[in-house]
Amino acid sequence: MAEDRSKGEVWVFAEQEDGVLSDVPRELLGKGRELADKLGVPLAAVLMGENVEPLAKDLFEAGADKVHLVEDAGLKVFRGKAYRHAFVKLIRECGPQIVIFGATHMGRDLAPAVASELRCGLTADCTDLQIGDYTDNKTKENFSNVLLQIRPAFGGNIIATIVNPRNWPQMATVREGVMKPLEKAPGRTGETIRHDAGLDGVEIPVEVLEIVRRHSSINLKGARIIVAGGAGVGSKENFALLHELADVLGGAVGGSRAAVDLGYCEHERQIGQTGVTVRPALFISCGISGAVQHLAGMQDSAKIIAINTDKDAPIFKVAHYGIVGDLNVVIPKMIKAIKQKGG
Amino acid sequence: MNECKESRSGGYNCVVCIKQVPDTKKVTGQAMKADGTINRAALPAIFNPEDRNALEAALSVKEKHGGTVTAIAMGLPNACEILREALMCGADKAYLVTDRKAAGSDTLATSYILSCAVRKLNPDLVFCGRQAIDGDTAQTGPQIAEKLGFAAITYLEGLEMDGDYAIATRNIGTGIEKDRVKLPALFTVTEKFGELRPYDVRRVMKYKKAKAPAENGGVALEGDRAIGQFSCDDIGAEPERCGFAGSPTNVNKIVSVVLAGGDYKEVPATDEGIAHLVSELIADHTIG
Ligand SMILES: Cc1cc2nc3c(=O)[nH]c(=O)nc-3n(C[C@H](O)[C@H](O)[C@H](O)COP(=O)(O)OP(=O)(O)OC[C@H]3O[C@@H](n4cnc5c(N)ncnc54)[C@H](O)[C@@H]3O)c2cc1C
Ligand SMILES: Nc1ncnc2c1ncn2[C@@H]1O[C@H](COP(=O)(O)O)[C@@H](O)[C@H]1O
Numbered sequence: 011m012a013e014d015r016s017k018g019e020v021w022v023f024a025e026q027e028d029g030v031l032s033d034v035p036r037e038l039l040g041k042g043r044e045l046a047d048k049l050g051v052p053l054a055a056v057l058m059g060e061n062v063e064p065l066a067k068d069l070f071e072a073g074a075d076k077v078h079l080v081e082d083a084g085l086k087v088f089r090g091k092a093y094r095h096a097f098v099k100l101i102r103e104c105g106p107q108i109v110i111f112g113a114t115h116m117g118r119d120l121a122p123a124v125a126s127e128l129r130c131g132l133t134a135d136c137t138d139l140q141i142g143d144y145t146d147n148k149t150k151e152n153f154s155n156v157l158l159q160i161r162p163a164f165g166g167n168i169i170a171t172i173v174n175p176r177n178w179p180q181m182a183t184v185r186e187g188v189m190k191p192l193e194k195a196p197g198r199t200g201e202t203i204r205h206d207a208g209l210d211g212v213e214i215p216v217e218v219l220e221i222v223r224r225h226s227s228i229n230l231k232g233a234r235i236i237v238a239g240g241a242g243v244g245s246k247e248n249f250a251l252l253h254e255l256a257d258v259l260g261g262a263v264g265g266s267r268a269a270v271d272l273g274y275c276e277h278e279r280q281i282g283q284t285g286v287t288v289r290p291a292l293f294i295s296c297g298i299s300g301a302v303q304h305l306a307g308m309q310d311s312a313k314i315i316a317i318n319t320d321k322d323a324p325i326f327k328v329a330h331y332g333i334v335g336d337l338n339v340v341i342p343k344m345i346k347a348i349k350q351k352g353g
Numbered sequence: 354m355n356e357c358k359e360s361r362s363g364g365y366n367c368v369v370c371i372k373q374v375p376d377t378k379k380v381t382g383q384a385m386k387a388d389g390t391i392n393r394a395a396l397p398a399i400f401n402p403e404d405r406n407a408l409e410a411a412l413s414v415k416e417k418h419g420g421t422v423t424a425i426a427m428g429l430p431n432a433c434e435i436l437r438e439a440l441m442c443g444a445d446k447a448y449l450v451t452d453r454k455a456a457g458s459d460t461l462a463t464s465y466i467l468s469c470a471v472r473k474l475n476p477d478l479v480f481c482g483r484q485a486i487d488g489d490t491a492q493t494g495p496q497i498a499e500k501l502g503f504a505a506i507t508y509l510e511g512l513e514m515d516g517d518y519a520i521a522t523r524n525i526g527t528g529i530e531k532d533r534v535k536l537p538a539l540f541t542v543t544e545k546f547g548e549l550r551p552y553d554v555r556r557v558m559k560y561k562k563a564k565a566p567a568e569n570g571g572v573a574l575e576g577d578r579a580i581g582q583f584s585c586d587d588i589g590a591e592p593e594r595c596g597f598a599g600s601p602t603n604v605n606k607i608v609s610v611v612l613a614g615g616d617y618k619e620v621p622a623t624d625e626g627i628a629h630l631v632s633e634l635i636a637d638h639t640i641g
Contacts, residue, residue: 027527088525090495090505115526118491119507126464126496131601134460134490144605158605164377164487169608177601215504215535219520223528235640259640283489292639313639315630316617326617331630335622343624347631348640 018107020046024055034112036191039073060086082207096207113183131174133159187287235261241268242297282307300325364420367411368476371404373432400435403482405549407542430567440560448581462599464496469588479539498539509540
């Protein structure tokens, strides 16, 4: 069994592309801060790339106590094997007790490979992480202060809590958009520790020939108000009604998977288990039945208004305000009321 | 990009990992047991959707460049259903990996066992689905690659071969990337790759009675009707790395998603009702 690592740090992978941090590291640092404080250990970000040191400042301001910096020309663009190699070396040298990654394309490529090489457990796509105690039902062994990794499974029909108390580090990927970043603390600083990537003599079997970034103007995660439509909207043309409501509210438009599959809206707008997770101040759901896979991506919204002709639709179970009615009638009334009251 | 790519003589040997999964779309009241757990037996078992795309990727390589396609599934003998499907669609050979020692495997143990089976088949290319719909972990593919020391390309959307290299198009979330990959390599395939071709009628006749020994009282069939079978011992998998023993993750607690709900404020779908709601939202600064 591994040595006692209960004094080990809590680590967050600070994913960056082209020298720009994505939102996920800030979200993970928000949660990581809570975990590290509970354990009484430092919170560190792992920053890898070429010439990425300037990003350390952002990580301190987002809650990190330390930044483990690994700069190497071989890490300029993400290549699974190079990143895995550097990451495994770092874990072996520093012995963190917890390592969390965003469940992004990059995180879901890197984390399993790291866990495989270290032969430790990894839980994918967590929606919550907590520190708690665990008793093994079979052996009656007790473990205190382990990482409780909470995630939906089985197509969203169950919520499972997973632990891996015997192998270190405890690793998890966390869904984008579910953890809250901390308020930015300007001027907050910390310690930057440089490490060698150890890539000399390591053959990397992948050459990146070309990257075409898709700069989407659709930003659901940042929206304070979201108007979302489902199959009940009925047509692509009718989706314009939702855009109109979103416009008067200064919000964004999202959709259910059925709406995306039917071609009513773009894939980037899909909310739910296989789309984005959102938690806006106001979520207006129009013609969406409320399947668990959809609810997984929106039920933490501060206020939910559901509009549906079927009074038994499951969406009403997560709603704060329910309007049983035809969205074609209700939405125009809403637009009118908001315009009148100068919303 | 140069259009005329070089194939290798003899083509490419491809292995596809396919999983039989419960159809999680069909989870209804009946499939939930009284204690809130899922009665898997009440759900139809299907060919994991993205594994169909993975099989298509392998078949399209074989179609263009020659070689072989071998499907493997780890699970109970029932999983032979999808192996037969794979054969009917064009796979040359199918193997079931089945062993009591494999029971309770998490992704680390599963990928270890599958990597032992794949190693025995010595392929140039391995294809997995991006993720399975029961666990949704997307971990098995990259972990098999790590254990075999193969290059791993996740989220594959397109593939061309170029001698000892593959030119892979993959989704990186923030865009699309094109990679040149040295073989051997493993790919995890998304639905974007394209649908699995339909059954070939002649193959349906040929393979519908194919069976693994586990389905046939332990007796292996001959020729086309043989689905190969591996135990952990057959593939040299160390018992302490299989099943419960080889799985670092434990499930601590499961709760079914039963929504509490019902206590929302009802807003009548009238002008007054909606005007009142809007006023309330303005008053509490949700909008405005
Ligand atoms: C593995 C997996 C992952 C999935 N991931 C996602 C995901 O990320 N996101 C997602 O959304 N889904 C996801 N799904 C699909 C999900 O199960 C549902 O099929 C989907 O959410 C249904 O979309 P919907 O509510 O728009 O359509 P429907 O279920 O068809 O509901 C339409 C609703 O509109 C109402 N309606 C009809 N006409 C009107 C009208 N005029 N006015 C008002 N209401 C009206 C109806 O009463 C009905 O409730 C996933 C499924 C699986 C198996
Ligand atoms: N038991 C299994 N048998 C064969 N292939 C599997 C098995 N489990 C996982 N895989 C492969 O790994 C992929 C990812 O699975 P998962 O990590 O469970 O999401 C699947 O799409 C399959 O290609």
